[in-house]
Amino acid sequence: xxxxxxxxxxxxxxxxxxxxxxxxxxxxxxxxxxxxxxxxxxxxxxxxxxxxxxxxxxxxxxxxxxxxxxxxxxxxxxxxxxxxxxxxxxxxxxxxxxxxxxxxxxxxxxxxxxxxxxxxxxxxxxxxxxxxxxxxxxxxxxxxxxxxxxxxxxxxxxxxxxxxxxxxxxxxxxxxxxxxxxxxxxxxxxxxxxxxxxxxxxxxxxxxxxxxxxxxxxxxxxxxxxxxxxxxxxxxxxxxxxxxxxxxxxxxxxxxxxxxxxxxxxxxxxxxxxxxxxxxxxxxxxxxxxxxxxxxxxxxxxxxxxxxxxxxxxxxxxxxxxxxxxxxxxxxxxxxxxxxxxxxxxxxxxxxxxxxxxxxxxxxxxxxxxxxxxxxxxxxxxxxxxxxxxxxxxxxxxxxxxxxxxxxxxxxxxxxxxxxxxxxxxxxxxxxxxxxxxxxxxxxxxxxxxxxxxxxxxxxxxxxxxxxxxxxxxxxxxxxxxxxxxxxxxxxxxxxxxxxxxxxxxxxxxxxxxxxxxxxxxxxxxxxxxxxxxxxxxxxxxxxxxxxxxxxxxxxx
Amino acid sequence: xxxxxxxxxxxxxxxxxxxxxxxxxxxxxxxxxxxxxxxxxxxxxxxxxxxxxxxxxxxxxxxxxxxxxxxxxxxxxxxxxxxxxxxxxxxxxxxxxxxxxxxxxxxxxxxxxxxxxxxxxxxxxxxxxxxxxxxxxxxxxxxxxxxxxxxxxxxxxxxxxxxxxxxxxxxxxxxxxxxxxxxxxxxxxxx
Numbered sequence: 001x002x003x004x005x006x007x008x009x010x011x012x013x014x015x016x017x018x019x020x021x022x023x024x025x026x027x028x029x030x031x032x033x034x035x036x037x038x039x040x041x042x043x044x045x046x047x048x049x050x051x052x053x054x055x056x057x058x059x060x061x062x063x064x065x066x067x068x069x070x071x072x073x074x075x076x077x078x079x080x081x082x083x084x085x086x087x088x089x090x091x092x093x094x095x096x097x098x099x100x101x102x103x104x105x106x107x108x109x110x111x112x113x114x115x116x117x118x119x120x121x122x123x124x125x126x127x128x129x130x131x132x133x134x135x136x137x138x139x140x141x142x143x144x145x146x147x148x149x150x151x152x153x154x155x156x157x158x159x160x161x162x163x164x165x166x167x168x169x170x171x172x173x174x175x176x177x178x179x180x181x182x183x184x185x186x187x188x189x190x191x192x193x194x195x196x197x198x199x200x201x202x203x204x205x206x207x208x209x210x211x212x213x214x215x216x217x218x219x220x221x222x223x224x225x226x227x228x229x230x231x232x233x234x235x236x237x238x239x240x241x242x243x244x245x246x247x248x249x250x251x252x253x254x255x256x257x258x259x260x261x262x263x264x265x266x267x268x269x270x271x272x273x274x275x276x277x278x279x280x281x282x283x284x285x286x287x288x289x290x291x292x293x294x295x296x297x298x299x300x301x302x303x304x305x306x307x308x309x310x311x312x313x314x315x316x317x318x319x320x321x322x323x324x325x326x327x328x329x330x331x332x333x334x335x336x337x338x339x340x341x342x343x344x345x346x347x348x349x350x351x352x353x354x355x356x357x358x359x360x361x362x363x364x365x366x367x368x369x370x371x372x373x374x375x376x377x378x379x380x381x382x383x384x385x386x387x388x389x390x391x392x393x394x395x396x397x398x399x400x401x402x403x404x405x406x407x408x409x410x411x412x413x414x415x416x417x418x419x420x421x422x423x424x425x426x427x428x429x430x431x432x433x434x435x436x437x438x439x440x441x442x443x444x445x446x447x448x449x450x451x452x453x454x455x456x457x458x459x460x461x462x463x464x465x466x467x468x469x470x471x472x473x474x475x476x477x478x479x480x481x482x483x484x485x486x487x488x489x490x491x492x493x494x495x496x497x498x499x500x501x502x503x504x505x506x507x508x509x510x511x512x513x514x515x516x517x518x519x520x521x522x523x524x525x526x527x528x529x530x531x532x533x534x535x536x537x538x539x540x541x542x543x544x545x546x547x548x549x550x551x552x553x554x555x556x557x
Numbered sequence: 558x559x560x561x562x563x564x565x566x567x568x569x570x571x572x573x574x575x576x577x578x579x580x581x582x583x584x585x586x587x588x589x590x591x592x593x594x595x596x597x598x599x600x601x602x603x604x605x606x607x608x609x610x611x612x613x614x615x616x617x618x619x620x621x622x623x624x625x626x627x628x629x630x631x632x633x634x635x636x637x638x639x640x641x642x643x644x645x646x647x648x649x650x651x652x653x654x655x656x657x658x659x660x661x662x663x664x665x666x667x668x669x670x671x672x673x674x675x676x677x678x679x680x681x682x683x684x685x686x687x688x689x690x691x692x693x694x695x696x697x698x699x700x701x702x703x704x705x706x707x708x709x710x711x712x713x714x715x716x717x718x719x720x721x722x723x724x725x726x727x728x729x730x731x732x733x734x735x736x737x738x739x740x741x742x743x744x745x746x747x748x
Binding site: 002020021023024423424436437438440441442443444484485 | 573574575576577578579580582583584585586587590596597598601604606607608609713
């Protein structure tokens with residue numbers, strides 16, 4: 001992006017925090033946490049009202065323009081100004097800059113998806129991309145920037161409850177194809193999404209949990225709830241490279257080789273399959289994750305797990321989903337340094353730009369514009385959607401989106417609370433916190449609760465004083481950093497540190513009706529200054545909670 | 558008459574390119590650890606209202622820190638300001654004198670003290686016992702043949718190592734040209 005700016009490209013950043021990127025932007029719009037849909041709808045409305053949309057593209061390649069036009073009619077830049085104080089002129093400027101750019105890319109991450117209206121947020125962004133004809137061309141598109149090098153790969157391999165590697169699990173043709181290769185009959189019902197797992201454990205529906213390569217005690221919302229739930233499991237297995245906070249609560253811990261010790265492939269955010277080879281041999285007795293799983297499957301007596309190397313697994317993937325991966329042989333990706341799917345046969349060059357020529361992957365090759373509306377009360381979302389469907393006679397199989405705040409600040413919890421990352425720590429710090437140059441070098445600040453200036457002033461919080469942030473789900477204590485870059489009334493912290501993990505407070509009760517995602521980026525909380533003694537006390541409680549193993553606590557000293 | 562040409566070398570960042578990733582700080586830790594110096598980063602990525610860049614010692618020619626150091630731990634040398642860690646008494650005079658906030662007092666955990674009551678994950682709590690701190694500042698990775706580690710690892714090329722050979726060109730000439738150009742443009746428009 002910075003190279004693009006150097007070449008003269010313009011950048012618009014929309015974020016509750018004035019990030020490093022925002023400071024380099026041509027337009028920065030500081031929205032309150034969760035205010036995505038009204039802003040994007042206002043931009044779409046302005047673009048439509050002023051005839052700035054790509055009529056040709058909409059006509060040839062999209063359905064549902066009238067639906068969207070109707071749904072955004074209530075959203076104006078003036079309404080945004082009235083509700084948030086963001087000048088209408090700025091919204092108009094951003095909308096016009098995007099619409100007139102010719103080719104413009106939208107990049108987004110968890111600040112769009114991790115809400116109860118996450119899917120609708122994405123609908124809104126894709127509406128914006130479609131009406132301006134920004135799909136299917138180089139440098140355009142709606143691009144989710146993945147937080148890990150293999151999120152795309154994990155989704156493509158169907159590490160989701162609703163899909164198989166070649167399509168939805170509910171589709172019988174999809175199942176029959178996979179059944180013909182795997183030799184087992186497949187359950188046609190979608191499984192539970194991760195966010196429902198603690199609830200389903202408590203209901204007694206899940207008795208065994210096998211976690212690998214993840215630290216859900218820290219990464220899942222509402223830590224207390226998750227920890228209580230896993231205690232009820234009959235068997236809890238964790239496979240990881242370090243004794244994580246989750247592994248310390250497991251009945252069985254299985255070690256595995258690290259990323260630099262194994263062969264395989266990564267599928268990155270541009271759908272590009274890349275080959276990696278091990279740099280070092282794993283320690284005595286350790287094998288790759290896939291080998292551990294194969295060993296367990298073979299011990300259970302399942303057939304089809306007799307792989308000798310990672311390449312053989314990949315060749316099976318090619319058979320399971322030939323339309324995407326058929327032409328991606330190890331030889332080719334090695335020679336070409338990665339190829340983007342879809343790549344159906346070995347003469348296909350791969351598809352670095354998806355939807356070229358404005359042809360979508362839906363059966364009729366057209367894009368669907370999804371009308372997205374916004375409710376002032378989350379309970380009214382379904383009714384509003386129904387009203388929209390009735391008003392416009394939308395067919396029942398056509399998607400409709402809606403949004404609302406999952407929680408609103410109140411007297412007890414007057415601050416908005418959001419989480420994020422520091423660039424030098426990775427997720428729950430399982431690996432990066434073991435790396436001395438990162439832990440002791442790059443991250444000299446350590447865990448900190450960042451507060452906006454107005455919160456600091458109202459509660460007598462100074463830089464480096466101790467504070468506790470709490471809501472009905474839990475509390476965390478850390479040093480305070482007064483951050484003028486934050487939107488007013490907002491508290492920010494990270495989820496890298498077991499000693500002050502922002503996810504402890506996050507909302508696990510509400511979820512997106514379409515994806516099941518919890519609003520990890522938004523909850524409400526109260527903050528107050530505490531003494532060093534109280535801080536030590538909260539810290540020690542948290543430590544005991546996160547690291548119940550006395551042996552572990554002694555060993556790490 | 559021209560002044561002697563010997564000017565101190567230094568590392569400086571370009572805030573337009575810096576993405577604030579702190580890889581330089583990690584490399585600095587690693588470099589100082591390897592060279593047997595106090596293992597802490599000597600440059601600190603600093604976020605201000607309008608931008609972000611790492612801040613570190615400018616190796617001032619007439620350095621206030623070296624002028625105030627009561628024990629000669631900070632010294633004028635051929636092309637930079639040297640710090641002799643073993644002499645430093647941790648008086649923090651240099652911290653007060655430095656106009657850039659580029660020297661700070663830092664301490665490593667003392668090997669002779671039992672920190673078992675302060676586990677690794679609670680390092681943010683101050684030690685009851687305290688530790689002997691010493692001045693920490695950029696030493697241009699002296700002793701390493703590869704030059705400053707931060708410059709080498711910077712993923713966007715934001716950090717630049719400037720020595721007396723290219724100092725004029727890099728720091729003043731291009732800026733002077735831009736200034737003259739815009740002045741000439743304005744002057745032409747006004748006539």
